[in-house]
Amino acid sequence: MAVRIQTEDFNAGLEISQLSAKRRDIGALVSFVGLVRDLNDGDAVSQLTLEHYPGMTEKALEAIVSQAQQRWDIVDALIIHRVGVLQATEQIVLVAVTSAHRGQAFLACEFVMDSLKTEAPFWKKERTAAGERWLEAKASDDEARQRWNPS
Amino acid sequence: MKIKIFYFARLKETLKFSSEDLELPDDLDGLSLLKLKAHLANRSDVWRQMLMGKLKVRGAINHALVDDKALINDGDEVAFFPPVTGG
Numbered sequence A: 001m002a003v004r005i006q007t008e009d010f011n012a013g014l015e016i017s018q019l020s021a022k023r024r025d026i027g028a029l030v031s032f033v034g035l036v037r038d039l040n041d042g043d044a045v046s047q048l049t050l051e052h053y054p055g056m057t058e059k060a061l062e063a064i065v066s067q068a069q070q071r072w073d074i075v076d077a078l079i080i081h082r083v084g085v086l087q088a089t090e091q092i093v094l095v096a097v098t099s100a101h102r103g104q105a106f107l108a109c110e111f112v113m114d115s116l117k118t119e120a121p122f123w124k125k126e127r128t129a130a131g132e133r134w135l136e137a138k139a140s141d142d143e144a145r146q147r148w149n150p151s
Numbered sequence B: 001m002k003i004k005i006f007y008f009a010r011l012k013e014t015l016k017f018s019s020e021d022l023e024l025p026d027d028l029d030g031l032s033l034l035k036l037k038a039h040l041a042n043r044s045d046v047w048r049q050m051l052m053g054k055l056k057v058r059g060a061i062n063h064a065l066v067d068d069k070a071l072i073n074d075g076d077e078v079a080f081f082p083p084v085t086g087g
Helices: A012-020 A056-071 A102-119 A139-146 B010-015 B033-041 B045-052
Strands: A002-006 A028-035 A047-052 A074-082 A084-087 A091-099 A122-128 A131-134 B002-007 B019-023 B058-061 B064-066 B077-081
Touching: A002 A056, A012 A028, A012 A074, A012 A091, A028 A102, A056 A074, A056 A102, A056 B064, A074 A102, A091 A102, A102 A139, B002 B010, B010 B045, B033 B045, B033 B058, B033 B077
Parallel strands: A002 A074, B002 B077
Antiparallel strands: A028 A091, A047 A084, A047 A122, A074 A091, A122 A131, B002 B019, B058 B064, B058 B077
């Protein structure tokens, strides 16, 4: 299990292949890569700045991974999240989960992303022609996280 | 008691600083996050708007997300920030 916060880009293919290397019990590897869109709320976005809370961010992500481990039968998990200034089309985040079977890996990967979106202390500021603005949290992200809670 | 407070994102930009060390009177029995917000809001209208205004503010104590009822102890690291928007 690994959690990394970094300013530099990552090689998703390399990271994914390293996650399953030297193991023969992995039947499924599910990954998600988040990218910087060039359009948000109808405005062209040229640049995104990601701020975070050093110390808390790592703990929050580790807690999310350990919840996923308790809930699903997963072999390994990796989260890489970039911070700093990113341009449109650049990679922001990678979540990869390995498991013996696909069902557990799909669920765990989506749970990690939904939890990251609502619990990990990152904030995005985007630059448009009109200037810079902080993104507002979306109710749909809270709802996506809510559905993982036992009803 | 002494605590450290961090501010992030919109809050940091509003204040033009990102952290402060705060000494609080010891008679603040059972200092909740809400009580601390109210204490800070008394500094000025800018502070009141920022912490008790329309825009939601989340809080953390010692790197854990908490609600307004959470209690703060001597030496704690407190943080205030907008709802998170990573990923």
